[in-house]
Amino acid sequence: MDTKPITFNPPTEEAPTILLPVVASLFADRAERFSTLAEGHSLADWLRFLGDVTRAQHAALQQLPPLELPPAATIEQALTHGMPPLNASALTRPAAWRDALHQIVDALLPGAPTQTRDILTTLRAAPDARLETLADALLKEGAPDSDAAAGELPLVAAALQVVWTRLASQLDASQLKPLETPNVCPCCGSLPVGSVVRLGEAVNNLRYLHCSLCNSEWNVARATCTTCGDEKGLAVQQIEGSSGSMRAETCDSCKSYLKIAYQEKDPKVDPVADDLATLALDLLVDDAGFSRSGPNLLLVNAAG
Ligand SMILES: [Zn+2]
Numbered sequence: 679m680d681t682k683p684i685t686f687n688p689p690t691e692e693a694p695t696i697l698l699p700v701v702a703s704l705f706a707d708r709a710e711r712f713s714t715l716a717e718g719h720s721l722a723d724w725l726r727f728l729g730d731v732t733r734a735q736h737a738a739l740q741q742l743p744p745l746e747l748p749p750a751a752t753i754e755q756a757l758t759h760g761m762p763p764l765n766a767s768a769l770t771r772p773a774a775w776r777d778a779l780h781q782i783v784d785a786l787l788p789g790a791p792t793q794t795r796d797i798l799t800t801l802r803a804a805p806d807a808r809l810e811t812l813a814d815a816l817l818k819e820g821a822p823d824s825d826a827a828a829g830e831l832p833l834v835a836a837a838l839q840v841v842w843t844r845l846a847s848q849l850d851a852s853q854l855k856p857l858e859t860p861n862v863c864p865c866c867g868s869l870p871v872g873s874v875v876r877l878g879e880a881v882n883n884l885r886y887l888h889c890s891l892c893n894s895e896w897n898v899a900r901a902t903c904t905t906c907g908d909e910k911g912l913a914v915q916q917i918e919g920s921s922g923s924m925r926a927e928t929c930d931s932c933k934s935y936l937k938i939a940y941q942e943k944d945p946k947v948d949p950v951a952d953d954l955a956t957l958a959l960d961l962l963v964d965d966a967g968f969s970r971s972g973p974n975l976l977l978v979n980a981a982g
């Protein structure tokens with residue numbers, strides 16, 4: 679394991695606290711990244727399939743009209759109380775997410791491998807009530823068991839990501855502020871999939887957590903545990919011989935870990951795609967006794 683000291687860069691005045699997702703490019707760039715990562719990878723077929731899922735997310739998002747946000751007064755009230763305005767477990771889900779799911783399934787069906795075809799066909803024919811139960815299983819803690827078949831929830835998650843990404847993109851970033859709990863998305867209240875140390879003016883060397891659901895990002899200090907805030911027990915691990923663009927930050931205080939993507943090492947690194955291409959790193963830190971502190975929704979299993 680490789681442990682390196684981390685330098686701390688405080689945000690400058692111009693640095694945005696919250697980066698909202700860019701509808702035109704977010705999923706298109708991620709799909710491209712999955713294709714690149716699939717080259718010569720031991721999980722090439724799976725990564726290529728996820729690239730197809732992400733391309734379908736892009737197409738569904740481009741076709742999705744702007745959605746109705748909660749009333750301004752409700753948003754205002756949430757912000758005053760330090761709550762996320764698009765709280766994924768409380769907001770009435772826009773019915774458009776089921777249309778997005780149908781579009782994603784229709785896009786995947788023609789090229790899908792046999793074992794995936796059954797899942798896609800079942801999902802396409804599922805009544806609305808069943809789809810809502812599956813969405814609850816993903817978004818609501820303590821929701822009743824959904825009886826989801828293996829492979830169903832990542833597709834449901836893909837559709838929910840499309841709709842929450844659209845909703846988040848419609849917020850006014852200057853109104854938003856980070857929540858008291860640093861590892862909760864200030865837009866939708868979900869956990870982060872990982873963090874990104876960014877390149878580029880105003881954000882250079884700053885770290886942003888990336889939301890597992892709505893793809894928003896929010897600034898957090900480097901060299902602090904994003905789960906418990908501890909600074910002392912942190913270490914950064916990477917797979918020996920890797921480029922170092924994807925590392926895992928482990929915390930000895932709370933025994934959690936989350937991955938960090940370094941744009942400096944690879945400007946195209948993606949917190950979702952590169953996460954799934956580096957599952958060996960998860961095995962390494964899991965074996966060392968750390969538990970991951972945020973999900974990758976494209977990997978959730980039947981049990982959620
Ligand atoms: Zn979010």
Ligand SMILES: [Zn+2]
Pocket residue numbers: 903904905906907908929930931932933934
């Ligand atoms: Zn910690």
